[in-house]
Amino acid sequence: MVTNALKPEMINDPLIRTRKDWLPTIMTTPAVLALIGMLYPFAIAIYYSFTNFNLLKPTHKFVGFENYAKIFTNPDFWEAMGNTVLFALIALVFEFLFGFLITLLLNNQVKGVRLMRTLLMLPLMLPPVIAAMMWRTLLATNTGPINYLFGLGDFAWLAHPGSARFAVMFIEIWSSTPFVALVLLSGLQSLPKEPFEAAQVDGANFFFVVRRLMLPMLQPFILVVLLFRVVDVVKLFDVIFTTTQGGPMLTTTTIPVLVYREVFKFFTLGSAIAKVLMLWIINYALSFWLAGRWRKSIGTM
Amino acid sequence: MKEKRKNNLLIYLGMLVLAIYLTMPIIWIVMMSFKNKFDVISMPPKIFFIPTLDNYKALFGLGKGGLVAGSTFLSYFKNSLILSVGAIVLALFLGMPAAYAIARLRFKAKESLAFTFLSFRFVPEITIILPLYVLYQRLHLYNTYIGLILIYQLIAIPLMVWMMRSYFEEIPIAIEQAAHTDGYSWAGSFFRLVLPLAAPGVAATLVLCFIFCWNNFIMGLMLGGIDTQPVTVGLLSFMGTSEIQWGSMAAATVVAIIPEVLLVLAVQKYMIRGLTFGAVK
Numbered sequence: 001m002v003t004n005a006l007k008p009e010m011i012n013d014p015l016i017r018t019r020k021d022w023l024p025t026i027m028t029t030p031a032v033l034a035l036i037g038m039l040y041p042f043a044i045a046i047y048y049s050f051t052n053f054n055l056l057k058p059t060h061k062f063v064g065f066e067n068y069a070k071i072f073t074n075p076d077f078w079e080a081m082g083n084t085v086l087f088a089l090i091a092l093v094f095e096f097l098f099g100f101l102i103t104l105l106l107n108n109q110v111k112g113v114r115l116m117r118t119l120l121m122l123p124l125m126l127p128p129v130i131a132a133m134m135w136r137t138l139l140a141t142n143t144g145p146i147n148y149l150f151g152l153g154d155f156a157w158l159a160h161p162g163s164a165r166f167a168v169m170f171i172e173i174w175s176s177t178p179f180v181a182l183v184l185l186s187g188l189q190s191l192p193k194e195p196f197e198a199a200q201v202d203g204a205n206f207f208f209v210v211r212r213l214m215l216p217m218l219q220p221f222i223l224v225v226l227l228f229r230v231v232d233v234v235k236l237f238d239v240i241f242t243t244t245q246g247g248p249m250l251t252t253t254t255i256p257v258l259v260y261r262e263v264f265k266f267f268t269l270g271s272a273i274a275k276v277l278m279l280w281i282i283n284y285a286l287s288f289w290l291a292g293r294w295r296k297s298i299g300t301m
Numbered sequence: 302m303k304e305k306r307k308n309n310l311l312i313y314l315g316m317l318v319l320a321i322y323l324t325m326p327i328i329w330i331v332m333m334s335f336k337n338k339f340d341v342i343s344m345p346p347k348i349f350f351i352p353t354l355d356n357y358k359a360l361f362g363l364g365k366g367g368l369v370a371g372s373t374f375l376s377y378f379k380n381s382l383i384l385s386v387g388a389i390v391l392a393l394f395l396g397m398p399a400a401y402a403i404a405r406l407r408f409k410a411k412e413s414l415a416f417t418f419l420s421f422r423f424v425p426e427i428t429i430i431l432p433l434y435v436l437y438q439r440l441h442l443y444n445t446y447i448g449l450i451l452i453y454q455l456i457a458i459p460l461m462v463w464m465m466r467s468y469f470e471e472i473p474i475a476i477e478q479a480a481h482t483d484g485y486s487w488a489g490s491f492f493r494l495v496l497p498l499a500a501p502g503v504a505a506t507l508v509l510c511f512i513f514c515w516n517n518f519i520m521g522l523m524l525g526g527i528d529t530q531p532v533t534v535g536l537l538s539f540m541g542t543s544e545i546q547w548g549s550m551a552a553a554t555v556v557a558i559i560p561e562v563l564l565v566l567a568v569q570k571y572m573i574r575g576l577t578f579g580a581v582k
Contacts, residue, residue: 023487024408031399031418031462034454038421044432055435105315116316119323121572125565126327127516129533130554133540134326137333137547145329145346178323179576186573186581224580235425238518242537256427260523263431273431280428287423291416294580 045273053270055263060270067274077275079250080258084279087169087254088233094173095229099180104210106181107188117185120178131175132242139167161251164244168252171239176232180225187221188214223294231287234279255279333551341547356552373527374553377535381557383446384521384531385514388453389507395454396461397503401491403462404469405477415462419578422459429455430523437524444526452520456513460578461506467579468502469495505571508564515561532557 049067053060071077102120106113123131138146139157147155157163195217199209215222237256240246246253246261253261255275262272333341335352360374402408403415433452434443442448472495480490496503518533525534536557539550565572573581 024402024406024411027398027402027406028414030395031458032414034395034458035417035421037451038429038455041429041432041436042424044436045428048432048435053435102319105312105319108312110309110312110316112313112316116319118566118569119320121565121569122327122562123323124572124576125512125516125561126558127518127533127561129516129518129536130558131326133536133550133554134330136540137551138326138329140545140547143342143344143346143547148345174322174326182573183577183581190582221581224577228577231423235427237427241518241522242540256425256519259427259431263434269431269435273428276425276428276431279425283423283425284420287420291419 045277048270049274049277051270053268053273055267055269063270067271070271071275071278076250076253076258077255080253080255081278083250083252084234084236084254087165087172087236088230090169091172091176091233091236092226092229094169095177095180096225098173098177099184099225102177102181103184103188106185117182120182122178123175124178124182126175128175128238129242132171132239135167135171135174136243158244159248161248164248164252168240168243171243172233172236175239176229180229183221183225184218187218191217220294220297223290223297227287227290227294230290231283234283234286330551330554333547334555336548336551338548341551356548357556359549360552360556373538374532374535374556376528377530377532378556380446380521380525380529380535381515381531381533384449384453384529385511387446387450388457388514389510391450392454392457392461392510393507396458397465400462400465401469401495404466405474415466418459418462421455422578424455426455426519427523430520434523443524444529446529449520449525449529452524453514453517455520456517457510460510460513460575463578464506464509464575465499465503467574467582468499468506471502472498502571505568505575508568509571509575512561512564 048060050062050064051060052063052066106116126134136158138144141147141154141156147153155163157167195213196209199213235256236254237260240252240254240257241260244252246257250258256279259272259276262275263269332348334356335354336347336350337353337355340347340350362375399414399418403411430452437443437448440448442451476494476498477490480494481487485493515531516533517531521529521531521534525531532553536550536553539546539553568575
């Protein structure tokens with residue numbers, strides 16, 4: 001009879017060592033099955049990317065690397081890829097900049113800071129579609145308050161390449177900056193106080209404290225922010241779909257938007273999937289690298 | 302002293318600007334939802350107006366607003382509820398045992414398993430959705446609640462596993478070891494000791510999971526039809542027509558975000574932990 005009583009040497013073990021080797025297997029099986037369920041469509045996706053699969057045609061055949069080869073000469077793909085990278089860079093820079101400024105602002109011990117933290121959660125939790133609809137309403141050509149406020153008459157924000165790009169970026173930055181701010185703020189408040197007090201005693205100036213103390217000590221938190229923001233902004237879809245649908249022309253088209261349009265307009269699923277897999281490779285590499293750096297920065301967990 | 306007061310003034314000024322920036326769009330939409338159809342398009346925009354409930358009445362199918370989307374709004378809302386609740390219930394059964402095993406038990410491949418779950422958070426959803434678009438039609442899962450609840454697991458399981466793991470890890474292991482020495486079974490100590498202690502964390506995880514599912518757009522857009530699509534997709538129908546119905550759109554937006562705002566306020570303490578999958582506590 002095996003009893004549940006633990007052997008003495010197990011008592012100080014930080015993890016429970018179990019004699020029942022089947023226990024972890026049983027407990028993780030449902031989730032692993034779900035994972036396999038998700039990997040299966042992914043495997044089909046890879047297969048389809050090597051075929052001329054078309055939603056309107058009953059059959060498809062294997063075409064090898066044709067879809068991938070075509071990507072390299074497809075100007076639409078490169079424009080969308082350019083937009084994807086450009087938007088990601090702009091969004092990250094500004095979300096970081098504003099997020100850090102908000103962090104510094106709310107790191108002060110004054111009344112109202114808690115209320116501000118709550119307010120920060122609101123844009124963060126709105127579905128991106130709804131945030132985009134709100135801003136689309138505010139930017140409306142004839143009825144929007146923004147055009148009135150800035151005396152822009154009937155300026156059509158979403159009809160010009162420059163302003164459409166600005167609008168899309170602005171909405172994304174508006175909804176995600178609070179995430180950066182809240183993570184950095186939690187980070188800042190979990191740091192030891194002594195180095196900052198010592199710096200104050202030594203009369204170090206504010207910029208020195210930020211650059212030499214705050215930023216290096218916040219590194220693990222900055223990496224977490226990067227990890228979550230990079231991968232999300234690279235797959236930006238909802239905001240664009242709700243506002244510009246990728247236009248005018250292709251100026252706000254990112255890879256997911258391009259792929260969506262290709263599938264539902266031209267039905268060429270095979271080549272569309274090849275394009276999105278290129279994006280997946282970038283995303284996977286970035287997240288893997290950042291997750292690795294993050295684990296290193298917090299030491300062994 | 303004077304220097305400090307000046308500093309505080311600047312801080313308050315900054316906070317005021319920030320507060321306006323964060324809430325202005327939401328306040329504006331709430332105001333729009335109470336405007337009649339003339340006030341809503343008046344130029345200059347009206348800040349003072351006589352509020353009306355017409356938009357809300359039309360939304361819930363009371364009174365005649367001449368709406369296209371109004372009568373269907375409630376069914377979108379219902380779809381969102383069914384999908385989000387269904388998804389978190391399924392994810393709870395699938396994810397919680399795994400979260401506990403990863404937090405407590407010792408087995409090979411533990412960390413790589415955990416990171417595989419996390420990596421699903423980073424997949425562009427459209428990669429998985431496109432092949433499913435074909436597969437679901439063959440399996441008759443297209444435009445069904447079950448089909449959508451299954452694909453929502455892509456969002457729900459990684460969050461469930463990682464966030465709950467971080468809560469289980471915080472419960473002192475000595476409690477369980479003592480229970481096992483006293484003859485508790487694994488299941489017994491889990492349900493009678495661990496789960497009650499982790500309850501606030503588990504509740505917060507469920508709420509966040511609900512919010513994530515509620516916010517989703519692309520899955521319903523591509524794998525659902527008019528009978529199953531969530532409210533995020535349904536709202537777009539207010540924008541699709543040539544003449545945008547600003548008033549009803551605003552009212553629909555307000556109703557769609559009310560459950561979320563309430564839930565966010567309830568779990569704000571746990572928010573950052575959830576959004577970073579337990580990485581930042």
